[in-house]
Amino acid sequence: NAGVTQTPKFQVLKTGQSMTLQCAQDMNHNSMYWYRQDPGMGLRLIYYSASEGTTDKGEVPNGYNVSRLNKREFSLRLESAAPSQTSVYFCASKGYGRGSNTEAFFGQGTRLTVV
Amino acid sequence: AQSVTQLGSHVSVSEGALVLLRCNYSSSVPPYLFWYVQYPNQGLQLLLKYTSAATLVKGINGFEAEFKKSETSFHLTKPSAHMSDAAEYFCAVSERGNNRLAFGKGNQVVVIP
Numbered sequence: 457n458a459g460v461t462q463t464p465k466f467q468v469l470k471t472g473q474s475m476t477l478q479c480a481q482d483m484n485h486n487s488m489y490w491y492r493q494d495p496g497m498g499l500r501l502i503y504y505s506a507s508e509g510t511t512d513k514g515e516v517p518n519g520y521n522v523s524r525l526n527k528r529e530f531s532l533r534l535e536s537a538a539p540s541q542t543s544v545y546f547c548a549s550k551g552y553g554r555g556s557n558t559e560a561f562f563g564q565g566t567r568l569t570v571v
Numbered sequence: 572a573q574s575v576t577q578l579g580s581h582v583s584v585s586e587g588a589l590v591l592l593r594c595n596y597s598s599s600v601p602p603y604l605f606w607y608v609q610y611p612n613q614g615l616q617l618l619l620k621y622t623s624a625a626t627l628v629k630g631i632n633g634f635e636a637e638f639k640k641s642e643t644s645f646h647l648t649k650p651s652a653h654m655s656d657a658a659e660y661f662c663a664v665s666e667r668g669n670n671r672l673a674f675g676k677g678n679q680v681v682v683i684p
Contacts, residue, residue: 460614487670496580498661498676499615506670514671546614551670559605560663560672562614 458482462547462563469537469570477532477566479547487551488530489560490514490522492543499546505530537570544568573598573664577675584656585683590634590649592678594662597643604645605663606636609677615661621645632656657682 463478481488486507491499491514501514503522511522519541521533530549534541544567550560574597584590596602603622607615619630626638632655636647645662662675 489672491674496676498577499674501671501673504671512671515673548615548672550672559617559620560615562616564614565612 460547460549460561460563462545462566464566465564466567467569469534469568471538471570473537474533474535475537476534477545477547477568478529479531479563480529481547481549481561482528483549483561484527485549485551485561486527487549488524489548489550490520490530490532491546491548492516492541493546493565494543502532502545537568539570542568542570573602573666573671573673575662575664575673575675577662577678579678580676581679581681583681583683584652586654587651590647590652590656590680592647592660592662592680594636594645594647594675595643596645596662596664598664598666600667601638601640602667603665604636604638605665605672606630606634606645606647607661607663607674609659609661611658618647618660652680652682654682654684656680 460481489504490502505511505524508527547563548560576595605620606618621638629635661677
């Protein structure tokens, strides 16, 4: 049982390049999330998907797009990377049904550097 | 939208002393509350959660937290710190019926021998 799997683990991009971060979960969870973690800022929600077919903006959505490809997969795309997007990105999943009282499970993170 | 406040980004505690990490939430109705721990270069893992079954919640590794509605708080404690408790701790909130999950800024705990 792999839980939440993120790829890649590390990435270096040049300013203006694009890339997609992949996330997959095998726990049959309805909800999936993308966060970024920066020193002193905690985890800030970028986008989330409460259920297959829906996506919603979080606190810091600018510069990002997401796709809930199916129940298992939720990808995060940077169309034109900027140095301000240098961060550690975490994917998480949670919940059966409305499941707001269930815990979230996290991937191991993607460390992205934009130069 | 719900939010969480954690004060004091860095917390130093002596080995064997009490660990106390404070968390206050802002929500129109009592939410579901969580504490997570993050060890270096790892993802987050659940310490404990409050889902209204009991106000005093026990978690893993000897941690516990008490939900106080009147104070809108969910502080995390451990009676005696161990070196292995050195990590970053996050409080999180999820509103009832809403799967949005918001985190506080975290507390970096340093344990002094």
